[in-house]
Amino acid sequence: QVQLVESGGGLVEAGGSLRLSCVASGRTFRGYAMGWFRQAPGKEREFVAAISSSGSRIDYADSVKGRFTISRDNAKNTVLLQMNSLEPEDTAVYYCGAGAVFGTIYRSTNVGSWGQGTQVTVSS
8 A cells, every 4th residue: 555645735715726746655656546535515526527547548527527637656656636617616625535446446445545635725
């Protein structure tokens, strides 16, 4: 497993942007599919975006398509989530997760390692 640490959250006005970063420890990072998830108060954790181990495949939740961009740098053990045109509905704690298979990582039960989360708050 890998240890994951997220950063980059904060308070932003609607229409603004934030970039989240997730840094992984361990030399096996390049073998994992990576995903971003979010959890709003009183709601279940939901899938946001995923990227395959090589970065060649990417998927997004419909609610963020066209606004969010996921990327990774295997040399730096880092996965990023660029969030543009933020809306109050995007307010949540954002988590990165590592999974064995890109095709199933959208289900949080298939995530083997989680970060501690970073709070994103979008004001209207």
